[in-house]
Amino acid sequence: MIDVAAAAGVSLKTVSRVINNEPNVDGAMAARVLGAAEQLGYHRNALAASLRSGTNDTIAFVSADLSNTFYMQIAAALSAVAVQRGMHVVMASSEEDAATERRLALDLCQRRVGGLIVVPAASDQSYLAREVERGTPVVFLDRPGTGVAADAVLLDNRGGACAAVAELLDAGHERIAILLDSPDIFTMAERLAGARDAFAAAGREFDPATVIAGIHTPRDARGAMDRLLDAAAPPTAVFCGNNRATVGALEAILAREADVAVSGFDDFELAWMLPRRVRLVAYDVAELGTRAATTLLDRVANGTPAASAAQLVPTTLVDRGGRR
Known part of the structure; x- marks a missing residue:
């Protein structure tokens, strides 16, 4: 600003008034200041101005x-x-x-x-x-x-998960696997609690052994789903705690053409193109x-x-x- 004031032949205070768009500044003087600022490549420091003004x-x-x-x-x-x-x-x-x-x-x-x-x-x-x-x-x-x-x-993580798992229970599924990221994450803990709520409302006992946690990527989910499908009594349905888990679980299920109902939290891109129906907990x-x-x-x-x-x-x- 000092350089702008010198180039325009005005005081530093005048430059400040022009740059900050204060009223009652002579038009010709303002034009001179702005011209000097443009010639020198000066730009107002908005952060500094905000600090001064509070x-x-x-x-x-x-x-x-x-x-x-x-x-x-x-x-x-x-x-x-x-x-x-x-x-x-x-x-x-x-x-x-x-x-x-x-x-x-x-x-x-x-x-x-x-x-x-x-x-x-x-x-x-x-x-x-x-x-x-x-x-x-x-x-x-x-x-x-x-x-x-x-x-x-x-x-509404808890309510959404409860509704999804309740549908699977109402459809008659006895063995429902649950794939989650870390239960230390608030959203995962709430979604697991929602699944438990659905079992309680249906008068069914929730088995913690059906929960596979630590699913961070689609690859993790696919591996977990492959192991579940290889079990002596594979699940008839799976609830996935987020879209990454849903994608991975579907990769395993579709590759084997397994008869497993899929429900998951989060919509995801191109989900509408899947060759089979899935239920998703969606939101805006x-x-x-x-x-x-x-x-x-x-x-x-x-x-x-x-x-x-x-x-x-x-x-x-x-x-x-x-x-x-």
Whole structure:
């Protein structure tokens, strides 16, 4: 700015008033300042300006894994809301690492973002308590946070899984296998609890031996399903805890043309093209991002205190595949 002021032959204060679009600046003088700024390649530092004014037009999204299309769809939805509100979004990924989540979130707070949307990877978010007390709104997405009062936007994981497994039980299936990622993940724990709820509601005893956990990839799921099909009494149905597990299980089942009913959590691309019918727990991914962004930006705009309310995005069962 000093160079711009010298080139335009005006004071530093005048340059500041022009760059920040303040009123009552002489038009000719403003044109001279802007011309000098363009000639010198000067660009306004929005972050520095926001730090001086005590306001910020940027919010941050700390995802668990931005390479996952689920989180990218959420990011697109919350970005759309932010743009409508005249805000910008900074995105980062913790890669499901607790230490990375903490470092990213605190670094963003130090940079004075207007608010945070966080997909928790750590089991404790009390490190954000002081930031919330200082007025930084926080919304937890997909998984609830702990140790700090903050809003949360979650899927109805338990209800969706219960409905899916209840259908399999109502259809008369006696041997239902369950393929899950780590039960330490909140969503997996909730979906397993939903399966248990379905058995309890049907007056059936739940057998923990039917659960195969640690399914991280489609390849893991295919291997697990192959082993199940090789058993003396293979399952007649399988409930998969996420779309990766569903894809892997289907690879094994379709390759063998096995008579196993498939139900899974999460819709996925090209599921409608499957040669056989599957039941999927579906939901509006964009609604998760929209609700999270709306909740956060309402708090930013209104200066309302943090809350610990949870919003549940509903799920529904849909048919996929079975092309005629």
